[in-house]
Amino acid sequence: xxxxxxxxxxxxxxxxxxxxxxxxxxxxxxxxxxxxxxxxxxxxxxxxxxxxxxxxxxxxxxxxxxxxxxxxxxxxxxxxxxxxxxxxxxxxxxxxxxxxxxxxxxxxxxxxxxxxxxxxxxxxxxxxxxxxxxxxxxxxxxxxxxxxxxxxxxxxxxxxxxxxxxxxxxxxxxxxxxxxxxxxxxxxxxxxxxxxxxxxxxxxxxxxxxxxxxxxxxxxxxxxxxxxxxxxxxxxxxxxxxxxxxxxxxxxxxxxxxxxxxxxxxxxxxxxxxxxxxxxxxxxxxxxxxxxxx
Amino acid sequence: xxxxxxxxxxxxxxxxxxxxxxxxxxxxxxxxxxxxxxxxxxxxxxxxxxxxxxxxxxxxxxxxxxxxxxxxxxxxxxxxxxxxxxxxxxxxxxxxxxxxxxxxxxxxxxxxxxxxxxxxxxxxxxxxxxxxxxxxxxxxxxxxxxxxxxxxxxxxxxxxxxxxxxxxxxxxxxxxxxxxxxxxxxxxxxxxxxxxxxxxxxxxxxxxxxxxxxxxxxxxxxxxxxxxxxxxxxxxxxxxxxxxxxxxxxxxxxxxxxxxxxxxxxxxxxxxxxxxxxxxxxxxxxxxxxxxxxxxxxxxxxxxxxxxxxxxxxxxxxxxxxxxxxxxxxxxxxxxxxxxxxxxxxxxxxxxxxxxxxxxxxxxxxxxxxxxxxxxxxxxxxxxxxxxxxxxxxx
Numbered sequence: 163x164x165x166x167x168x169x170x171x172x173x174x175x176x177x178x179x180x181x182x183x184x185x186x187x188x189x190x191x192x193x194x195x196x197x198x199x200x201x202x203x204x205x206x207x208x209x210x211x212x213x214x215x216x217x218x219x220x221x222x223x224x225x226x227x228x229x230x231x232x233x234x235x236x237x238x239x240x241x242x243x244x245x246x247x248x249x250x251x252x253x254x255x256x257x258x259x260x261x262x263x264x265x266x267x268x269x270x271x272x273x274x275x276x277x278x279x280x281x282x283x284x285x286x287x288x289x290x291x292x293x294x295x296x297x298x299x300x301x302x303x304x305x306x307x308x309x310x311x312x313x314x315x316x317x318x319x320x321x322x323x324x325x326x327x328x329x330x331x332x333x334x335x336x337x338x339x340x341x342x343x344x345x346x347x348x349x350x351x352x353x354x355x356x357x358x359x360x361x362x363x364x365x366x367x368x369x370x371x372x373x374x375x376x377x378x379x380x381x382x383x384x385x386x387x388x389x390x391x392x393x394x395x396x397x398x399x400x401x402x403x404x405x406x407x408x409x410x411x412x413x414x415x416x417x418x419x420x421x422x423x424x425x426x427x428x429x430x431x432x433x434x435x436x437x438x439x440x441x442x443x444x445x446x447x448x449x450x451x452x453x454x455x456x
Numbered sequence: 457x458x459x460x461x462x463x464x465x466x467x468x469x470x471x472x473x474x475x476x477x478x479x480x481x482x483x484x485x486x487x488x489x490x491x492x493x494x495x496x497x498x499x500x501x502x503x504x505x506x507x508x509x510x511x512x513x514x515x516x517x518x519x520x521x522x523x524x525x526x527x528x529x530x531x532x533x534x535x536x537x538x539x540x541x542x543x544x545x546x547x548x549x550x551x552x553x554x555x556x557x558x559x560x561x562x563x564x565x566x567x568x569x570x571x572x573x574x575x576x577x578x579x580x581x582x583x584x585x586x587x588x589x590x591x592x593x594x595x596x597x598x599x600x601x602x603x604x605x606x607x608x609x610x611x612x613x614x615x616x617x618x619x620x621x622x623x624x625x626x627x628x629x630x631x632x633x634x635x636x637x638x639x640x641x642x643x644x645x646x647x648x649x650x651x652x653x654x655x656x657x658x659x660x661x662x663x664x665x666x667x668x669x670x671x672x673x674x675x676x677x678x679x680x681x682x683x684x685x686x687x688x689x690x691x692x693x694x695x696x697x698x699x700x701x702x703x704x705x706x707x708x709x710x711x712x713x714x715x716x717x718x719x720x721x722x723x724x725x726x727x728x729x730x731x732x733x734x735x736x737x738x739x740x741x742x743x744x745x746x747x748x749x750x751x752x753x754x755x756x757x758x759x760x761x762x763x764x765x766x767x768x769x770x771x772x773x774x775x776x777x778x779x780x781x782x783x784x785x786x787x788x789x790x791x792x793x794x795x796x797x798x799x800x801x802x803x804x805x806x807x808x809x810x811x812x813x814x815x816x817x818x819x820x821x822x823x824x825x826x827x828x829x830x831x832x833x834x835x836x837x838x839x840x841x842x843x844x845x846x847x848x849x850x851x
Contacts, residue, residue, distance in 0.1 A: 222702065223699070223717070226700075232581050232582070232583065233581075233582075235582075236566075236582070239563065239566070239567075239639050240566075240570060242639050242642065242643065243567050243570050243638055243639050243642075244570060245642075246495065246496070246497055246498065246638055246639070246642040247495045247497070247570065247571065247638075249497065250497045250498065251497060251498035251499070251641075251642035251643070251645040251646050252498075252499070252645075252646060254642060254643060254646040256646060256647070259643040259646040259647050260643070260647065260705050260706050260837060261643075262560075262637075262639050262640045262642075262643035262644075263559055263605040263640075263836075263837045263838075264559070264560075264583075264603045264605075265559075265603055265604050265605045265608075265836065265837065265838050265840065266605075266705055266837055266838060268838075269705055269837065269838030269839070269840075270705070272700050272701075272702040272838065272839060273702050273703065273704070273705075273839075275702075276702050277700055277702055278699060278700050278701070278702045278714060279698070279699070279700065280698040280699065280700050280840070281604075281700045281702075281838060281839075281840055282602070282604060282611060283602065283603045283604050283605075283608075284600060284601065284602055284603070285558075285561065285582075285583035285601045285602070285603040286583065286586065286587070286599060286600055286601040287581035287583065287584060287587060287601075288581075290583075290601070293600060296598075297600065297615060300615075300618055300622060301618070301698070303622075304618060304621075304622075306698050306721075319579070322569070322570070322573075322574050323566070323569075323574055323579070323580070324574055324575060324576060324577045324578060324579060324580050325577070325578050325579025325580065328579060359598045359599070359600070360550065360596055360597060360598065360599075361554070361587070361590040361591075361595060361596050361597065361598070361599035362596065363519065363590060363591045363594050363595075363596070364518075364519030364520060364521075364591060365518070365519045365591055366594050371549070371596060374548075374549075374550055374596065375550060375596055378550075393578065393579075395520075395578070396520075416579035441581065441587070442519075442520065442521060442578060442579075443519065443521050443581065443584055443587035443588075443591070444519065444587050444590055444591050444599065445587055445590075445599050
């Protein structure tokens, strides 16, 4: 049950660098989409183009998406809730009402690109983006589809939420295809990204547990530079410490976007690396990124 | 590899525990009530809520992170499932994974903060029920929250089986959890999708769905792992099928083409034929189009095998406990496991008048399960479809 999946396209949207949905997506049909959906659609559009716009050669039932998000709905839900509390549900916008459901933020991908294989939404704290790569890739290996866009999208937290000052915003999308299919069409390979996930219970964070989880990962990844996207929680600090003093620590934000952005950066930089991340709740993920290919 | 269901835990409007759940299924009586929320300013603030006496009082936090009601529901159901499975202490926690499907996670806690003020501190993620179970049990394998709306835990159970089939885990504590959310109920009111009376799937006069609260958590494990510790199983999670309509954000694709594909995929995965299906626990929400499309899709699948709709009974769980959102697929699977193990299809809550566009068989008396397998369907906003096949385990 293994398929050699390779990265053929990457799209990154950082609204801090400027973002206009009309320029990225078109003037009509996107105005009432929440911004996280706009970012994800734009990142995917860039990734598909980066992959050589070969999607038309893939049957619709072989196309799939896996999307990670933690906070895409936070500000919108808070706004909706205050409307219900202060007025009435009838005052909610019918255009955005379906977005009470977090998977709607990624669902437009399916209609936009005819992704009929599956459209999975994962929401595990901080690791959801990397988990999208893992769960999506596993499903490709199981034969549920043959083309995958895995992504992460976030929007700033509601300002009243704890941690709002660390909020993330933007999207990353990565196109994965079986190496054999890419070779057959003469496509370009940007690299590989393989993800493992685990859990370090915050209440039982013993050295033995950390070693039991990290040891096999170190053996699997080999001697590669490590970039740890972590916060100051006991789990985050334990994870970073377990990889040694040479680990590059990247301050984690509220969401699952930063680890995926690190993967995209490693693919662009051209040097093999292990991107690791952790949430205070215990979720941990490891992405072994190997740039280059054909 | 065979994936077995060796432990069950459940919380719903029927109360806490598998015994109460099965007794409630057999009694086929329930009614929604007004949500216990004075701020639910909407036309139909109806819910099938967990009875107050069965609402877990804690924990308020785990590992320093605050927990909302969905996490507490998940923990209560997980504790029952783990005890039921006799799982106890495991030798290698890295071989134990957790997968929980939830549409709203602990949104209710964050909504309460809009009234009371949010606490100071670090980011508090909404989708934490899976992490709560992992932290409580000490499971060190993959820990995944899946949020494909009303199909979340259907996909979650399938992912749990994938983890075992791929060799990544021996045991997965898996299921779904959903608690009251003012935002979700308000938005469904705004969409005109709430029935003012009750949840009555396949009824001619249905007016939408009615939400329910609950959690269903199961212990899944490889047959080898179960055999090594002498565990018995309710059923095997024998197969799964996934698809996506890629059609509309909220409406199902009217021909049901992808729904049918998911069912066939699940049959293939399980190695069963439509004729092996002794009962169906449908998605059946009570929304107009869903029930018609699902009925038509079932007719297509069963008819394609030379069966009539009158031969295969449906068990309409949502008519009893409401639409439990992201937990619905897991509650349906848990009901399916009980149907398989008890060899009985309980009565569905009686309809006023069945919709002639939904010519499904809904027995109002218990009937014996004919066939070795039960089909469970779960569909969602975004056109997400998942079908599961639960199969009898040969002793």
